[in-house]
Amino acid sequence: MKKILFLTILLFCFFTSLTFAQTITLTPKPTSNEEKAVENLKEKVASKVEELRKKNNKAIAGFVLEIKDNLIKIKTLNKKDYQVKLDDLLTKYFKITGASQKEIDKNNIEKDDYLIVTGLLNDKEITANSVFIDQPYIVETGKIIEIDKENYNIKVIGSDKTTYTLSIETTTKQQIINIKTLEIERIGFSKLIVGDYVHFVAKTENGKTDNTYSVEKILVVPQEYFLK
Amino acid sequence: MKKETVIAIFLGLVFGSLLGFFLITKNKEEEIKKNKTIAPTGLLTEKKTSANQKINFQPLEITDPNDSSIIDKNLVVLRGKATKNALIVVQSPIKDIVYKNKTENFSLELPLALGENVIKIVVYPEDKTFSIQEKTLHLYFIKEL
Numbered sequence: 001m002k003k004i005l006f007l008t009i010l011l012f013c014f015f016t017s018l019t020f021a022q023t024i025t026l027t028p029k030p031t032s033n034e035e036k037a038v039e040n041l042k043e044k045v046a047s048k049v050e051e052l053r054k055k056n057n058k059a060i061a062g063f064v065l066e067i068k069d070n071l072i073k074i075k076t077l078n079k080k081d082y083q084v085k086l087d088d089l090l091t092k093y094f095k096i097t098g099a100s101q102k103e104i105d106k107n108n109i110e111k112d113d114y115l116i117v118t119g120l121l122n123d124k125e126i127t128a129n130s131v132f133i134d135q136p137y138i139v140e141t142g143k144i145i146e147i148d149k150e151n152y153n154i155k156v157i158g159s160d161k162t163t164y165t166l167s168i169e170t171t172t173k174q175q176i177i178n179i180k181t182l183e184i185e186r187i188g189f190s191k192l193i194v195g196d197y198v199h200f201v202a203k204t205e206n207g208k209t210d211n212t213y214s215v216e217k218i219l220v221v222p223q224e225y226f227l228k
Numbered sequence: 229m230k231k232e233t234v235i236a237i238f239l240g241l242v243f244g245s246l247l248g249f250f251l252i253t254k255n256k257e258e259e260i261k262k263n264k265t266i267a268p269t270g271l272l273t274e275k276k277t278s279a280n281q282k283i284n285f286q287p288l289e290i291t292d293p294n295d296s297s298i299i300d301k302n303l304v305v306l307r308g309k310a311t312k313n314a315l316i317v318v319q320s321p322i323k324d325i326v327y328k329n330k331t332e333n334f335s336l337e338l339p340l341a342l343g344e345n346v347i348k349i350v351v352y353p354e355d356k357t358f359s360i361q362e363k364t365l366h367l368y369f370i371k372e373l
Contacts, residue, residue: 058296058298059297059370061344061366096343099341099342101342101343101370101371116343116344116368118368118370130370130372135343139319139346139348141319141348141350159360175324182327184324199350201319201320216321219317221317221352225315226352226356
């Protein structure tokens with residue numbers, strides 16, 4: 001009986017070891033080609049992830065209405081409200097001044113600041129990767145309907161019937177299109193005529209409702225162009 | 229009445245009726261021809277005119293880049309379509325471009341400032357009966373560290 005038991009155990013051990021040996025033998029050793037393939041796959045996955053991150057990375061901009069812990073409410077120039085979700089570890093903050101940007105602290109953001117927020121946009125909520133404080137501009141166009149030569153102001157009516165009052169400063173870059181050569185030429189305030197089309201750029205700020213702007217630059221399309 | 233006279237009257241009536249019928253039919257055909265000629269000519273001219281207008285008019289389209297795009301360099305190429313021979317004025321806070329497009333497609337290089345770039349594109353068609361068209365793009369040139 002003991003012999004039979006011993007033989008059974010011996011046979012069991014033999015077959016088990018044989019099975020393990022076969023298993024080990026079947027597992028292939030990684031070759032350099034396979035390593036390369038794995039590396040390629042890793043790179044492909046990484047680039048796909050980066051591509052998706054870029055694809056989902058959206059930008060919105062607006063004025064700060066309210067700051068509460070890790071949430072900022074903003075309103076865009078088109079009067080749409082968004083919630084900005086901030087992350088203590090991931091979100092970075094910058095301030096843009098001219099052609100440079102510097103990293104700032106979250107506490108530097110104040111009400112009425114104009115923010116550009118990048119991140120994952122989901123309907124009216126954006127999870128911020130980066131937040132930039134920037135200077136907002138409006139770029140508009142319209143027809144001159146009135147010229148105030150005493151105060152160096154012009155009134156312009158836009159295509160959406162909005163009337164803008166533009167203050168032409170000494171620093172305002174005033175230009176006109178030469179309708180023969182299509183070159184852009186410098187002009188003075190006296191050259192502006194009611195009926196001309198004017199393109200203008202001005203700085204804006206939160207809560208501005210009077211549509212009165214001190215303009216940075218204007219570009220005039222003379223009405224003669226339309227009489228050709 | 230003589231037999232010959234009756235035959236002559238009968239033949240006269242038959243030929244007279246045939247001639248009358250022929251003349252009336254011919255006259256009607258002439259009238260129809262005239263009507264047919266006048267009416268469609270006008271219609272065709274109108275159709276041709278509207279077809280030409282349709283061919284000439286191309287609504288302003290910006291095909292690239294999309295609004296609210298994030299750009300990672302300080303230069304962008306605006307691509308789009310507008311009416312042929314229109315005057316295109318592109319304005320941003322840092323650059324003004326005036327361009328007359330020879331074909332419907334246009335492609336313009338525009339430098340970008342750091343941050344938000346509000347870009348207004350206005351098309352003044354050569355045919356003054358067409359209205360002025362405009363579009364605004366918001367492009368973000370930012371360096372995410």
